[in-house]
Amino acid sequence: MELAQKLLSALFPSRCILCRQTVRIAAINPNIEVCRDCYKILPHNDNNCVRCALPLPVDIGSQILCGRCIKKTPSYDYSCSVFRYESDIINLIHQLKFGEKISYARSIGEILLASFESDLLEKHGAPDCIIPVPIHDRRLRGRGYNQSIEIARVMAKKLAIPIAYDAVVKKHSTLAQSGLNAKERQKNIKNAFDVINVENYKHVLIVDDVVTTGSTVNEIAKALKKNGVDRVGVLSIARAPVKN
Ligand SMILES: [Zn+2]
Ligand SMILES: [Zn+2]
Numbered sequence: 001m002e003l004a005q006k007l008l009s010a011l012f013p014s015r016c017i018l019c020r021q022t023v024r025i026a027a028i029n030p031n032i033e034v035c036r037d038c039y040k041i042l043p044h045n046d047n048n049c050v051r052c053a054l055p056l057p058v059d060i061g062s063q064i065l066c067g068r069c070i071k072k073t074p075s076y077d078y079s080c081s082v083f084r085y086e087s088d089i090i091n092l093i094h095q096l097k098f099g100e101k102i103s104y105a106r107s108i109g110e111i112l113l114a115s116f117e118s119d120l121l122e123k124h125g126a127p128d129c130i131i132p133v134p135i136h137d138r139r140l141r142g143r144g145y146n147q148s149i150e151i152a153r154v155m156a157k158k159l160a161i162p163i164a165y166d167a168v169v170k171k172h173s174t175l176a177q178s179g180l181n182a183k184e185r186q187k188n189i190k191n192a193f194d195v196i197n198v199e200n201y202k203h204v205l206i207v208d209d210v211v212t213t214g215s216t217v218n219e220i221a222k223a224l225k226k227n228g229v230d231r232v233g234v235l236s237i238a239r240a241p242v243k244n
Contacts, residue, residue, distance in 0.1 A: 127205035132151070
């Protein structure tokens, strides 16, 4: 750690965004405002589908595909969801999205970056750009920011790769995906995205906050591939187990 940074954290110790105590030992690195003990007990998504990162029962082993991926291969090539969408993570993401805790994006972005660097970078190489999943205009106006962009910013800066802000455009407005089942989500989002200005990108990383059934990121990946992108990865904070 640089001296200036050391001094700063000694003078202004950060508070853990989970337990609100002063962070004595930070999780992973000092830029993350989560203490090590809180980080350890988060629902880490350790057992998951090798393709879509769907949480799987503990005893099933690694390198396993889930039933959905066996039935139909997703349009993206790889994915990582750091956590299961459970317990403290639900609250954390809720605060980030709706509680105006935009500052959480820095810590969450750093956690995602650390996962990317340890799990994906060597295996899949660095992407040419990051694409945050767009949120609906009306929702963006209401909230003022897109949490996926805020997270992507942290990663893009550290990895020195661009964010393709306008590459994915929602063609028509869709219903909010929450409240729909897997089939309805798929239908609701089908062909909803247009892709522009991606000719310079061969390998794209899509960043999202929560992946539920995966139909949104899958549609974006499909549109990217139609437009000449070779390789698409998906990185998200959390993945929810599929209900039906
Ligand atoms: Zn804590
Ligand atoms: Zn899968």
